[in-house]
Amino acid sequence: MRTLRSWIWRLRGMFHRGRAERELAEEIESHIQMHVDHNLRRGMAPGQARREALLKLGGLDATKEGCRDRRGLPLVENFARDLRYAALDAVRHKAFTAVVVLTLGLGIGASALVFSAVHALFLRPLPYAGGDRLVEVRKPVRSRGDKGLISFSGLASLKASGVFAGVAGFAYAAWPGVLASGDDMELTSMVDVTGDFFAVLGVPPMLGAAPGPADRSTLVLSYAAWKRLFAGRPDAIGRQARLNGVNRTVVAVMPASFQLFRSERPEIFLPDTAASSHPDAETLACIARLRHGAAFPAVIRDLARVPAPDGKERFQGPGFEAVDLRSSLFGDYRPALLTLFGAVLFVLLIACANVAGLLLARMTVRSRELHLRVALGASLRRVTAQLLTENLVSALAGTVCGLLLAYGGVEMLKQLRMSGFRALPEFRIDGPVLAFTALVCLLVPLLCGLSPVLQLALRRSARLIEGAPTATPAHWRSGRANVVAGLAFSFVLLVGAGLLAATFFKVARIDPGFQTANLMFIEFDDNRLFFEDIVRRQAFYDELVSRAGDLTGVVAAGQSDQVPLSDDVRNVPISVTLATPPAGSSGKAGAFLRTTDGGFFRALGIPLRTGRFLEARDARGSQVAGVINEGFARRVWGAPANALGQRLKLLGADVTIVGVAGDVRESGLRNRPADQILYVSTRQFIKGNRVLAVRAKADASGLVPALLRLAASLEPGAPPVRIRNMAQIVADSISAERFSAVLITGLSALALALSSMGVYAVVAFSVSQRIREFGVRLAIGAQRRQILMLLLREEAPLIAAALGLGAAAGLLLTRVLASQLYEVSPGDPLFFIAAGIPVALIAALASCVPAYRASRIDPVAALRWE
Amino acid sequence: MGERTDIPLGTLALMALKTLDVMGPLHGFGIARRIEQISGDAIAVNYGTIYPTLLKLEQEGDIASAWGASENNRRAKFYSLTRSGRKRLERETRERERVNRILDRFLAAEGESK
Numbered sequence: 014m015r016t017l018r019s020w021i022w023r024l025r026g027m028f029h030r031g032r033a034e035r036e037l038a039e040e041i042e043s044h045i046q047m048h049v050d051h052n053l054r055r056g057m058a059p060g061q062a063r064r065e066a067l068l069k070l071g072g073l074d075a076t077k078e079g080c081r082d083r084r085g086l087p088l089v090e091n092f093a094r095d096l097r098y099a100a101l102d103a104v105r106h107k108a109f110t111a112v113v114v115l116t117l118g119l120g121i122g123a124s125a126l127v128f129s130a131v132h133a134l135f136l137r138p139l140p141y142a143g144g145d146r147l148v149e150v151r152k153p154v155r156s157r158g159d160k161g162l163i164s165f166s167g168l169a170s171l172k173a174s175g176v177f178a179g180v181a182g183f184a185y186a187a188w189p190g191v192l193a194s195g196d197d198m199e200l201t202s203m204v205d206v207t208g209d210f211f212a213v214l215g216v217p218p219m220l221g222a223a224p225g226p227a228d229r230s231t232l233v234l235s236y237a238a239w240k241r242l243f244a245g246r247p248d249a250i251g252r253q254a255r256l257n258g259v260n261r262t263v264v265a266v267m268p269a270s271f272q273l274f275r276s277e278r279p280e281i282f283l284p285d286t287a288a289s290s291h292p293d294a295e296t297l298a299c300i301a302r303l304r305h306g307a308a309f310p311a312v313i314r315d316l317a318r319v320p321a322p323d324g325k326e327r328f329q330g331p332g333f334e335a336v337d338l339r340s341s342l343f344g345d346y347r348p349a350l351l352t353l354f355g356a357v358l359f360v361l362l363i364a365c366a367n368v369a370g371l372l373l374a375r376m377t378v379r380s381r382e383l384h385l386r387v388a389l390g391a392s393l394r395r396v397t398a399q400l401l402t403e404n405l406v407s408a409l410a411g412t413v414c415g416l417l418l419a420y421g422g423v424e425m426l427k428q429l430r431m432s433g434f435r436a437l438p439e440f441r442i443d444g445p446v447l448a449f450t451a452l453v454c455l456l457v458p459l460l461c462g463l464s465p466v467l468q469l470a471l472r473r474s475a476r477l478i479e480g481a482p483t484a485t486p487a488h489w490r491s492g493r494a495n496v497v498a499g500l501a502f503s504f505v506l507l508v509g510a511g512l513l514a515a516t517f518f519k520v521a522r523i524d525p526g527f528q529t530a531n532l533m534f535i536e537f538d539d540n541r542l543f544f545e546d547i548v549r550r551q552a553f554y555d556e557l558v559s560r561a562g563d564l565t566g567v568v569a570a571g572q573s574d575q576v577p578l579s580d581d582v583r584n585v586p587i588s589v590t591l592a593t594p595p596a597g598s599s600g601k602a603g604a605f606l607r608t609t610d611g612g613f614f615r616a617l618g619i620p621l622r623t624g625r626f627l628e629a630r631d632a633r634g635s636q637v638a639g640v641i642n643e644g645f646a647r648r649v650w651g652a653p654a655n656a657l658g659q660r661l662k663l664l665g666a667d668v669t670i671v672g673v674a675g676d677v678r679e680s681g682l683r684n685r686p687a688d689q690i691l692y693v694s695t696r697q698f699i700k701g702n703r704v705l706a707v708r709a710k711a712d713a714s715g716l717v718p719a720l721l722r723l724a725a726s727l728e729p730g731a732p733p734v735r736i737r738n739m740a741q742i743v744a745d746s747i748s749a750e751r752f753s754a755v756l757i758t759g760l761s762a763l764a765l766a767l768s769s770m771g772v773y774a775v776v777a778f779s780v781s782q783r784i785r786e787f788g789v790r791l792a793i794g795a796q797r798r799q800i801l802m803l804l805l806r807e808e809a810p811l812i813a814a815a816l817g818l819g820a821a822a823g824l825l826l827t828r829v830l831a832s833q834l835y836e837v838s839p840g841d842p843l844f845f846i847a848a849g850i851p852v853a854l855i856a857a858l859a860s861c862v863p864a865y866r867a868s869r870i871d872p873v874a875a876l877r878w879e
Numbered sequence: 880m881g882e883r884t885d886i887p888l889g890t891l892a893l894m895a896l897k898t899l900d901v902m903g904p905l906h907g908f909g910i911a912r913r914i915e916q917i918s919g920d921a922i923a924v925n926y927g928t929i930y931p932t933l934l935k936l937e938q939e940g941d942i943a944s945a946w947g948a949s950e951n952n953r954r955a956k957f958y959s960l961t962r963s964g965r966k967r968l969e970r971e972t973r974e975r976e977r978v979n980r981i982l983d984r985f986l987a988a989e990g991e992s993k
Contacts, residue, residue, distance in 0.1 A: 019938035071925025
């Protein structure tokens with residue numbers, strides 16, 4: 014209680030210093046007076062009386078000091094005073110402060126930006142209840158691009174097995190749709206979900222209630238859809254709306270944080286319509302919740318015993334597999350992002366090293382002032398506190414600058430909208446990111462300021478007070494070492510950027526085996542439309558294709574079952590038996606089946622190697638024709654010509670090979686074409702999805718209205734339709750390479766900027782220390798150009814050392830990139846030279862500027878320089 | 880002159896409180912003089928050290944200050960004991976007496992065994 018009282022007094026005392034000082038002075042003066050009176054009464058002489066009184070007091074100022082310290086809160090007051098001094102000092106040396114703040118800002122901002130990405134993907138909880146108890150369940154994934162989608166009967170099988178606490182399914186593809194409500198019609202994106210989808214994910218709706226098992230024809234809005242399509246009105250619940258011609262009732266609105274992580278962000282959820290598609294159609298993705306207390310390995314074992322519903326022996330082994338949801342959603346990004354995080358922290362260290370170098374350099378000027386303070390009685394603790402406070406001020410300013418940069422970076426990333434990003438959670442500069450930045454902000458002054466403080470502590474000798482403030486070799490070396498490290502690191506990053514950029518350009522130029530210009534793919538959600546009537550569906554598509562081919566502006570139209578280079582490519586081997594196997598082969602092969610028509614080959618511009626493409630005459634009743642790709646022909650028969658006329662048994666039918674088509678890279682530009690593709694005619698085999706391919710004479714999107722009208726005329730049901738442009742698909746397929754290249758280039762530019770600022774600062778400081786020397790040189794007849802060359806010659810070893818160090822480090826570190834490169838060797842000297850030149854030039858330029866200014870000094874002013 | 884010993888501040892605060900208890904409201908100079916007198920000049924203390932002690936006691940609420948007129952009609956700051964200060968003085972005095980009694984017994988006992 015007593016201590017509390019005294020603290021409150023002291024807190025108040027901080028604010029009334031002036032008055033308290035005056036009172037104390039008055040009190041002490043009256044004390045002296047009384048003592049003098051007392052002495053005079055005892056008979057002393059007036060002068061001696063006063064002297065004795067002062068002596069007995071024990072020092073006027075010491076008394077005042079003793080009271081002063083007790084009056085306020087010294088810690089707080091000292092800190093406030095240091096802050097004010099640091100701020101004034103910063104304003105007085107604007108250029109120095111600007112460089113420090115900018116350097117720290119770049120480092121801290123980049124770290125905050127990358128941390129926001131790390132946090133969004135790996136630290137922030139998923140927008141579902143108990144996200145770490147959720148898994149994605151799928152059929153075992155056998156080949157690249159295979160999504161392992163499950164059918165509705167597969168979901169039922171999972172639910173019945175009781176392995177999970179809850180099983181929710183949703184359509185993998187989100188379809189565009191038209192929502193008509195009242196007089197408004199809006200384009201939106203929708204996805205089919207099972208009725209218990211929201212219950213399993215554990216997210217209660219913000220408005221309304223999730224549909225029960227008895228509800229039909231309902232729809233659930235996402236927050237974005239509610240805002241956009243219903244103006245955020247609470248009376249949206251219960252409203253009727255027509256979605257693609259079907260009447261539905263709005264029953265719930267989901268909270269803003271709820272999200273399905275898919276490239277096309279679905280806005281509307283259609284509960285229980287998953288039941289309306291064919292029970293064996295494999296179109297569903299599945300999220301399941303683990304039972305309370307169940308361990309993941311045990312669940313995997315139990316899952317292995319659940320039978321696959323389709324009973325076909327395509328897959329041996331377990332019918333289902335489960336993956337932790339977060340890994341399945343974002344696991345692919347983990348290695349790249351963590352590498353990036355490491356790199357950006359390294360850049361931050363470089364920034365701190367630069368600033369430390371600058372501060373060290375500045376210490377040499379201030380050492381006289383600081384040692385004087387220590388000699389006059391300032392405790393080492395106070396001086397250290399002041400230095401650290403100065404660094405804290407710089408760090409705070411740098412953090413503010415950095416947060417602004419990071420915020421700008423997040424906005425810029427949103428604008429980039431690369432396809433890989435659309436399926437990711439939003440990067441935000443929110444609480445945890447700010448906390449991380451605050452932590453960095455507190456660490457930075459320690460990192461930067463430690464060396465000057467240590468140096469001060471170690472060299473307390475009075476000798477330094479008298480000497481001229483020239484730089485001692487020790488300061489010099491560590492300041493330069495930082496700069497060399499920074500340049501070397503920039504060099505390594507630049508080499509990496511070159512490698513990845515070259516990879517990107519090489520990959521972008523890969524020939525996929527078909528013509529990609531003016532090519533469009535149209536998909537209908539015909540599960541909804543045709544259900545089990547495959548014959549009717551095929552008739553629709555055949556008619557559509559033939560009529561589409563007649564439209565003006567269309568070069569060719571055809572159909573297939575998947576879009577090359579897209580996310581949907583699935584390669585499932587179907588066994589075929591060769592009628593006359595070549596010598597040495599078993600006669601059995603696995604082929605990837607494609608049901609297409611002649612128009613498809615023409616639309617895509619696939620070259621014909623020998624024989625013919627599929628034609629209209631390959632219909633029911635005639636010989637079953639097949640076209641294989643070149644790789645298949647070479648692998649089994651040695652040459653395309655040898656494959657002509659060969660016969661295979663496929664799904665019970667006899668197929669004759671009538672042609673060999675060129676190879677097509679379907680599952681990715683970087684993947685070699687599969688060597689087992691068999692094309693059969695849609696009139697002879699009916700299978701799977703249908704996709705319409707249309708090549709236009711000019712821009713393909715101009716044809717869309719005509720094609721949709723055509724489809725509507727054939728089948729008025731107007732199913733949802735997805736239209737994709739091949740150019741966009743190709744760009745999306747290389748977005749990962751583009752992203753890596755852009756990122757590393759940005760990072761290397763950042764590192765180079767920081768390093769060159771460091772070089773500039775170090776050289777500028779060196780020049781400022783030697784102004785008198787230059788004055789002398791100029792006065793005794795040196796040319797200005799000679800001063801310039803002198804400085805450049807001194808900097809050259811520094812640059813050379815940086816390049817050497819960087820080259821050695823680069824040879825080691827670029828191996829890390831090897832897996833991402835394409836036809837580019839990590840040790841290729843061309844990239845090292847190409848990277849070294851800008852580094853050397855920029856470093857030389859950064860040294861030139863102060864050197865040039867040094868050479869322009871007026872010798873007389875220089876000689877008088879203090 | 881006898882031996883002069885320096886006193887830690889806690890003791891000084893106690894002596895200041897006792898002085899105020901005995902003498903009533905007094906100014907800083909008076910308190911310092913009285914302490915020197917009572918201790919029989921055995922303690923050397925700079926008068927100036929009384930002021931931080933008085934400030935601490937005032938912050939802790941044991942004494943209160945007010946400006947008034949001294950004997951010679953000089954303006955001086957007078958300190959007086961508060962109720963809590965009086966209680967603290969009593970407490971401390973009792974505590975010290977108790978400690979001294981124990982110590983006496985202890986030291987006396989040692990003398991017996993010799």
